[in-house]
Amino acid sequence: MLGTGLLKGLAVTAKNFVGSYTTPERMVTVSYPEEKAPIGENYRSFPFLVSETAEDPMGTLRCVACQICEKECPPQCIYIEKSKDKKPDATGKQQFYPAIFDIDTSVCMSCGICAEVCPFDSIKMDKVFEVAQSNRFQGLLVTREQLAKSNAYYNEIRPVEAAEVDARLAADRKAAEEKAKAAAAAAAAKAAAAKAAATPPAKPDASA
Secondary structure, three states: OOOHHHHHHHHHHHHHHHHHHHOHHHOOOOOOOOOOOOOOOOOOOOEEEEEOOOOOOOOOEOOOOOOHHHHHOOOOOEEEEEOOOOEEOOOOOEEOOEEEEEEEOOOOOOOOHHHHHOOOOOEEEOOOOOOOOOOOOOOOEEOHHHHEEEHHHHHHHOHHHHHHHHHHHHHHHHHHHHHHHHHHHHHHHHHHHHHHHHOOOOOOOOOO
8 A cells, every 4th residue: 555654654753752751761861961861880081099088188199109100191191290208108108199290181082091000099080071161271281189089989989990999909908017017026036036146144153
């Protein structure tokens, strides 16, 4: 019959049109920015620096300014200046820290290589995507103070990955503490042995 194909096509269109209003799974349109669709854990935007606490982000940065991320960055958008002095990190070990840590997000391509090569788990990929600026130079050049975010925030946006990192860092800290205790015990034993060797033997009693 002439026009059957057209009617079938209109029926499919009508079915999809009605279904888009009645089937929850098909209601894909979100009234952004009033409504926001959930973001998956593996989504990544730009890097951020992990600090141990939110109260003192600059004083508890995991970054030791090793500059590996700066060297490995394909578009060379990371700029780091190492500090002249050292300060204790979260484990109490004296470490350098970044006096300057800038990322030019106008150049960054969110590849995540910086996070992959970091040996201290100090730089991770954020999930913030609303980063539009009216000034493409100062507005998109992100400084150390803006990059620093707490480990609690990292656990909030990437709970699975952050839990693995926390467990690994905790194991490393425990191993370091045990090694330090063993070294202290060995040093104390060596000092005691040296002291015993230096002490002259008691003279026999002449009246005996």
